[in-house]
Structures are given as structure tokens and as C-alpha cells.
Amino acid sequence: MSKAADIVLVGGSAGSYHLIVDIIESLPPFFSSALVVVIHRNPKFKTRLEDTLSTRLHRPIIQAGDKTAISPNMIYFAMPGYHLLIEPDRTFSLDISDPIQFSRPSIDVLFESAAEVYGSRCTALLLSGANRDGTDGMTAIREMGGKAMVQCPEDAQISTMPENAIRVNDGIDIISDQQIISYFRNLK
Amino acid sequence: MAKLSVSHISFIELQEVVDLLRKVSGYDLSGYSKSSLKRRVQRVLDLERMDLFDLKNAITNIESFRGYLVNELTVNVTEMFRDPHYYATLRSEVVPYLETYPSLKFWSAGCSTGEEVYSLAILLKEVGLYDRSFIYGTDINGNVLETARKAIYPLKKFKLYSENYNASSAQDSLSNYYTAMYDAAIINNEIRKNILFSQHNLATDYIFNEFQFISCRNVLIYFDMDLQNRVFRLFYDSLCEFGFLCLGSKETLLNRDIMSNFKVINKEFNIYQKIR
């Protein structure tokens, strides 16, 4: 299977669930990037988020599997209970090392490893949450020439996560929920 | 908070470290997943306040550093009865086969500090098979094996372990199998007697016995496809006919050539049986 040249990442925690659903529903039927979503959720509860959305939208939405290719026009979710990383050959890789910022999967871990592999062809969006996961990941993406965007704290249900990312990353793009949806509606 | 790291290594530099380590020692990490290995190397650099130059120097000149490094690079996170439903599935779908053997050999490959081995021992005890069983626990990391042999764990971990145990459709109470002493728990002797822990490197070592059951959970995610295939071959060769292979919940044999020699016993928990 061919591999995507561009990757778009979305990281969310508490209060980001509904916006993530809206984002996925707004996507065009075809886009050439790969979209990877990491959302903090309890591995003990089997949320069938992927299956529910997949049935509703009539398109595959899958958990990113170990050593599988990152393909265009695909929507992946990070599995609960594992960190998700990206290999230089553009495949996914899982890791069960300790949680980071109390989180596994950690947004930082995915963002940092995607930044390294995709460089300027990496775009990331950080959403609502009650901790400080994602901030270091945003820094890494900017350092490697990628594009980093943060949900406007006023729009976020819980603003801690976006606020922290904004405080540490001077001049980072801050976008409203409306802009977020229009960005994904026009995803290439 | 600013990062402590003195320097950030790239994938190219990581490759240099791997090549050097292989050249000067028996350790071959070339088949490991690059992204997580890089994080682990970076962690050692941060911890030791070294840069790449220091690291290469230490690998070349200090023999004891090499073993230390490999131990630090492995991820040893584990639990008793991790994935409780996996253990429930073993009871219901694997134990009935195992009961037909007069004696049983088990191999837990990449057993870390031993929690998986003792979980298996407890399960075997409860289904009445432990007296005719022997379990080998192996790992590349000598330090975790030392802990596994001692069988002493922080007592605070047993809240989670008990929850896991209770969710594994076990009948008893986990506290029957350990003795609490201050803030530590030691696994009871009756569970420890038929177990041997020893060092074995899945990337470079060979078959050492024949088994009815092999479990290798949450180890293969650290390997690339080629090394995974090598290890699958090793397990295949080490299993007796109709022996079982159990992988981690996110590790699958499907789509691999060797799958034609196995049958799926349980898809969700990646339990396979050798059929030819």
C-alpha cells in the first residue's frame, strides 16, 4: 500500500471528544494526507468510538496497528494503553513504556516522533484538556519545520492544555472551532 | 520546564550507536523499532548527562557500560494478570488441551521482572496443573531477572494486581499467593518452586528446549518486521506439535508466512496453536 507524504495529527484530552467527532464528520471524501488522532481515554473501558464513527461515515476508521503502513486518505486512532510512535519508514510502532504526563497514549510522544519523520510535512492541532500533554510535542513540530495549531482557549471546554501550549510556544497559531472545522473540510 | 537534554540524537546517530554496540559486544539492537529505541537512548543521555561523543566513548572503552546500557534501553513495564480477560481465555480455551499432557513445559519470553510468570503459575495451580508443569522465564535484561528470582514486589502494586486477578475469572483471592511484609509483598514458595529464570536474547540466541506453551507478550512491538519473523520462527521451532503461542493484545501472527502452520484459538488475545 502507498504511504502518505503528509501527516495531520490531532491531540485531545478531557472535553475534546465532541469536537473530534465534528472534525471527522467534516472531512472531504478524499484527502491525500493521513490523519492520526490521539485522545486520552481509559483503556479499561472499551469505547467503540472508531467502530461507531466508521459505520456512520461509511469509511474505515481504525486503530493504528503495530508496524502497519501510514496510508493516504486514512483516519487512525491511537490505541488506548499504548504510546503510538512513527518509524522512519513511515509505519506505526507501539510502545508500552510508562505513561508520560500521566497519559498513555501520550500526545507528546506521537507529536515528537511524527515531527522527526515528517518534518515540514507534519501539521498538528492540540485541543481541550486538563493536563499539559502536547506542549513539548508542539515545540518539536515547530522546530522540525512543521505547522502547529492550538484550539483557542475560549472555545476549549477545558483550557489548561491549549493554554499551556500557547504559553510555552511563543507566536503559535491559535484557531477557533469554526476555523478548525473549515480547515478539515478543506483538507488536502 | 526546559528539557534537561544536553543533545538530541537523530536517526542517523542512533544507527551509529547501534552499529558500534554490535561491533564491540554481542548485543545486536539493529532489529529494534527505531522510534522507541531512539527515545530510550535519548533518556540515557539525559540521565547520564552525556552527549553522543561520551556515549560512543563509553561503549567502546567501558565493558560494564554496555550491559548497563542495554538494560536501560529495554522497556520493562509489566503487571500481574495484565489483560485479565487473556487469562480468563487461557482457562477456558487452552487449559482443556493442556490437561491431556502428563508433563508440561512453559516458556515466558521477555518476562521482565516475573509478574507474568507468577500469574501463569497461579493460574496453573488453580486448575490443578502446576505440579506437572515447569516454567522458564527468560529476558535479555539480567537485572529484571534478578528481581524475578527474588519475587519481592512493592506492596502498593498489589491493589492493581488484585483487581486484575479478580477480573480474570479466578475463584480465589490473590492474597493467598503472597505474604506482605512492611511495604513489600513476597510471592509464596508453593508458586515459585517449578520456575527457572535465565537470560536469553530473542534477537541472537537459539532454541533451548521444547514447549507445550510459549507466551511472548509486549516484546515484539519493540522489534521490526524482520526480527519479529525471526522470533516467530524460533517459537515455531521450540513448540511441540499442537503447542500454543500467546502474543500480546496488539501483536498478531495474521498476515505472516508462518501463520499457515498455526491455527487461531482466540483472535482478540492472539492465541495460536501449532498445527503442522
Ligand SMILES: C[S@@+](CC[C@H](N)C(=O)[O-])C[C@H]1O[C@@H](n2cnc3c(N)ncnc32)[C@H](O)[C@@H]1O
Ligand atoms: C514491556 S516488557 C513485557 C513484560 C511482560 N511480558 C508483559 O507483557 O507484561 C518487554 C520485555 O522484553 C525484554 N526484551 C527486549 N528485548 C529482548 C530480547 N532481544 N530478548 C529477550 N527479551 C527482550 C525487555 O527486557 C522487557 O523486559
